[in-house]
Amino acid sequence: xxxLAILILLTxxxxxxxxxxxxxxxxxxxxxxxxxxxxxxxxxISKSDTGGLKIEYDIGEMxxxxxxxxxxxxxxxxxWRKKVIVDGEPVTVVYTSKKMLIVSFxxxxxxxxxxxxxxxxxxxxxxxxMTYKKSFSK
Numbered sequence: 001x002x003x004l005a006i007l008i009l010l011t012x013x014x015x016x017x018x019x020x021x022x023x024x025x026x027x028x029x030x031x032x033x034x035x036x037x038x039x040x041x042x043x044x045i046s047k048s049d050t051g052g053l054k055i056e057y058d059i060g061e062m063x064x065x066x067x068x069x070x071x072x073x074x075x076x077x078x079x080w081r082k083k084v085i086v087d088g089e090p091v092t093v094v095y096t097s098k099k100m101l102i103v104s105f106x107x108x109x110x111x112x113x114x115x116x117x118x119x120x121x122x123x124x125x126x127x128x129x130m131t132y133k134k135s136f137s138k
C-alpha cells in the first residue's frame with residue numbers, strides 16, 4: 001500500500017525526487033563534493049587547491065527559493081538584486097553586504113550561495129551557476 005501511494009505521488013507530479021546528479025559545468029580546478037541530505041541534494045563546489053571560493057548548493061522540492069525567503073536571513077544586507085532568464089528559466093541573483101552571492105532558480109528549486117571575496121570569485125560563481133540544468137524531466 002505504501003509503495004502504491006509513493007507511485008501515485010510520483011506519477012501525478014505532486015512529489016518529485018531530488019536530482020541524482022548536479023548538471024553544471026565546472027571551471028578548471030573546481031570539483032563537486034556531495035554532502036548528506038535528507039530531502040534535497042546538497043553539496044559544495046570548491047577549488048581543488050587550498051582556499052578560495054566555495055559554493056554551497058541545495059537542490060530539490062524542499063530546498064525552497066533562498067532569494068525569496070525574507071525570514072531565512074539569506075538576503076540580509078541586500079546590496080543588489082538582478083533577475084534574468086537563462087535558457088528559458090528564471091534566475092534571481094542577490095549580492096549582500098557580507099559579500100554573499102545567492103543564485104536561485106525558482107522553478108527548478110535550485111539554490112547556490114557563496115562568499116565572493118574578489119571579482120574573480122564573482123565571475124567564477126556566475127559562470128558556473130548559469131550553466132545549471134535540471135537533471136530530471138519536469
